[in-house]
Amino acid sequence: MFKLKEGVRYSINHRRNEVALVNLVQHSYLIITKDAFNNIFMKKNLDSKYTPLVYYLKEHGYIEERKPREPVENKVNVKPPAPQVKHVYWEITHRCNLRCITCFASDNIAKKDLTLEELFRIAEKLASYNPEIQISGGEPFIRHDLMKLLHYLKDELSIDRVVILTNGTLLKREYLEQLRQWDIHFQISLDGATPETNDSIRGKGVFSRVMNTLNMLKNAGIENVTVKMTPIHLNIHETDALRMMIEEQYGFAFSSSLFEPSGRGINLHNDENTKKMLVKFYEQLSNQVTAILKKLSDNCSVISEFPVVQYVTEQITLNGYPLCSVGRRDGFMIDSRGDVYLCPSLRDNEFKLGNILSENVEPVDFLKRWEPPFIDKFERCNTCPVKYFCAGGGCIARNLAFTGKLTEPSPYCKFFGVITEAVIYDRLHEQKDCEKIKQTLYWMNGEFKKEAEKYK
Ligand SMILES: C[S@@+](CC[C@H](N)C(=O)[O-])C[C@H]1O[C@@H](n2cnc3c(N)ncnc32)[C@H](O)[C@@H]1O
Ligand code: SF4
Ligand code: SF4
Numbered sequence: 001m002f003k004l005k006e007g008v009r010y011s012i013n014h015r016r017n018e019v020a021l022v023n024l025v026q027h028s029y030l031i032i033t034k035d036a037f038n039n040i041f042m043k044k045n046l047d048s049k050y051t052p053l054v055y056y057l058k059e060h061g062y063i064e065e066r067k068p069r070e071p072v073e074n075k076v077n078v079k080p081p082a083p084q085v086k087h088v089y090w091e092i093t094h095r096c097n098l099r100c101i102t103c104f105a106s107d108n109i110a111k112k113d114l115t116l117e118e119l120f121r122i123a124e125k126l127a128s129y130n131p132e133i134q135i136s137g138g139e140p141f142i143r144h145d146l147m148k149l150l151h152y153l154k155d156e157l158s159i160d161r162v163v164i165l166t167n168g169t170l171l172k173r174e175y176l177e178q179l180r181q182w183d184i185h186f187q188i189s190l191d192g193a194t195p196e197t198n199d200s201i202r203g204k205g206v207f208s209r210v211m212n213t214l215n216m217l218k219n220a221g222i223e224n225v226t227v228k229m230t231p232i233h234l235n236i237h238e239t240d241a242l243r244m245m246i247e248e249q250y251g252f253a254f255s256s257s258l259f260e261p262s263g264r265g266i267n268l269h270n271d272e273n274t275k276k277m278l279v280k281f282y283e284q285l286s287n288q289v290t291a292i293l294k295k296l297s298d299n300c301s302v303i304s305e306f307p308v309v310q311y312v313t314e315q316i317t318l319n320g321y322p323l324c325s326v327g328r329r330d331g332f333m334i335d336s337r338g339d340v341y342l343c344p345s346l347r348d349n350e351f352k353l354g355n356i357l358s359e360n361v362e363p364v365d366f367l368k369r370w371e372p373p374f375i376d377k378f379e380r381c382n383t384c385p386v387k388y389f390c391a392g393g394g395c396i397a398r399n400l401a402f403t404g405k406l407t408e409p410s411p412y413c414k415f416f417g418v419i420t421e422a423v424i425y426d427r428l429h430e431q432k433d434c435e436k437i438k439q440t441l442y443w444m445n446g447e448f449k450k451e452a453e454k455y456k
Contacts, residue, residue: 001068002041006074010073017035024319082329084329090134091138092137092448096167097139097142098169098202098206099264099266100189101265102268104260105138113143131159132162133163138361140165141166165187165189167452168188168190168213169210185225188228190228197238200235225250231256234278258412260398267302274456282415282455283452300437308419316420318388318389320388320391321375324394326372327391333447335347338358343397345395378392378408389424393413411455
């Protein structure tokens with residue numbers, strides 16, 4: 001008789017008659033048949049055809065001998081990841097020249113910004129960790145001393161990776177050469193492929209100003225630029241057009257992040273808008289799958305053109321904690337008062353970790369003040385076949401914003417569930433068998449279509 005070793009969990013996929021064994025300590029997993037699972041754990045006498053499998057599972061740290069009446073699964077909780085300061089999202093100002101209707105930062109109105117000297121003190125505290133620093137706001141370029149801060153971060157403190165999150169309307173040409181020399185990365189927001197759509201979200205005239213900035217950056221030879229869109233019911237239909245424009249015309253990267261109804265964005269959050277967005281979101285996924293299916297010939301490598309599969313594959317951490325930085329405990333956000341929060345979308349008092357200026361605390365110790373929720377605490381995920389891989393639907397702030405609970409999945413659950421299942425059970429990202437890829441894609445397509453129908 002056998003039991004799972006401490007830190008090993010299982011999830012059953014009834015539809016496929018398979019079971020995933022996940023070693024949350026060693027961060028590995030294995031898919032076995034339900035028959036093998038039942039035979040190994042539930043029956044007294046092992047079928048001899050499973051002897052090699054049992055040997056393998058023992059060798060690789062999944063199972064061990066079980067005494068009579070001992071449970072199959074050890075319930076001891078797995079420890080959360082050790083805190084690390086790898087990413088810092090830093091709002092250096094609350095001020096902004098725009099009033100985007102989605103903006104989650106807008107409820108964070110401090111009376112005034114910190115001084116440059118105070119920003120230097122914060123930067124010094126962070127320097128020994130050499131984290132990726134994302135300079136955000138408000139609008140970072142509204143601060144006239146931004147270049148001095150960048151000089152300090154790059155030339156004095158040698159921070160390797162600095163990213164500026166900007167609305168792209170205030171960047172001056174005369175800064176470009178210096179920004180290029182410092183290898184500053186840019187994330188520029190754009191919320192549509194047309195002026196009408198973008199400007200209905202970000203304000204009149206913003207589209208053409210951002211286009212000018214993109215041209216300026218391209219002409220200055222700055223390559224590390226990502227254009228970022230936040231799809232909502234008003235612009236989600238232009239996601240693919242914007243992606244193509246940015247990648248083909250500019251050669252810049254494109255990314256989109258899911259809308260979180262917080263800050264000013266709360267005003268947009270009602271059932272009608274959410275339904276409209278979800279219908280389009282799932283229809284768009286279905287269209288993407290259909291387009292890939294059309295392209296499939298004998299060479300099934302076009303599966304690499306399905307960016308969300310890549311995205312989900314890269315996210316999987318196999319530790320049973322949420323996949324966002326809050327779950328990984330590898331970073332935090334600092335607001336324009338120096339207050340430290342778990343992330344830009346979790347800034348209620350209960351998520352406040354302290355103040356980096358007024359407290360004499362090592363930055364990494366802020367993260368010890370909070371423990372992320374383990375996936376076994378997510379009731380609705382309990383019977384999900386990918387629960388230890390998806391770990392509750394990515395960003396838990398989004399869960400909270402949509403459902404009122406960090407541990408209750410948001411309506412994007414199906415998106416994570418379907419893609420994660422394809423990656424884990426069919427190994428879609430590395431699958432070579434063309435027929436298998438097609439079958440998986442047909443299944444995915446059906447699931448996304450059903451989900452779109454659900455919200456109509
Ligand atoms: C808050 S802005 C600050 C930096 C800069 N002002 C800008 O607009 O890029 C940072 C990013 O968050 C995105 N964003 C704003 N509100 C959001 C929301 N409710 N959900 C998800 N992303 C949001 C913006 O579009 C932008 O890409
Ligand atoms: S999203 Fe950025 S540009 Fe828009 S209002 Fe918020 S901080 Fe300003
Ligand atoms: S969020 Fe959805 S897909 Fe992810 S583990 Fe929970 S139930 Fe499964």
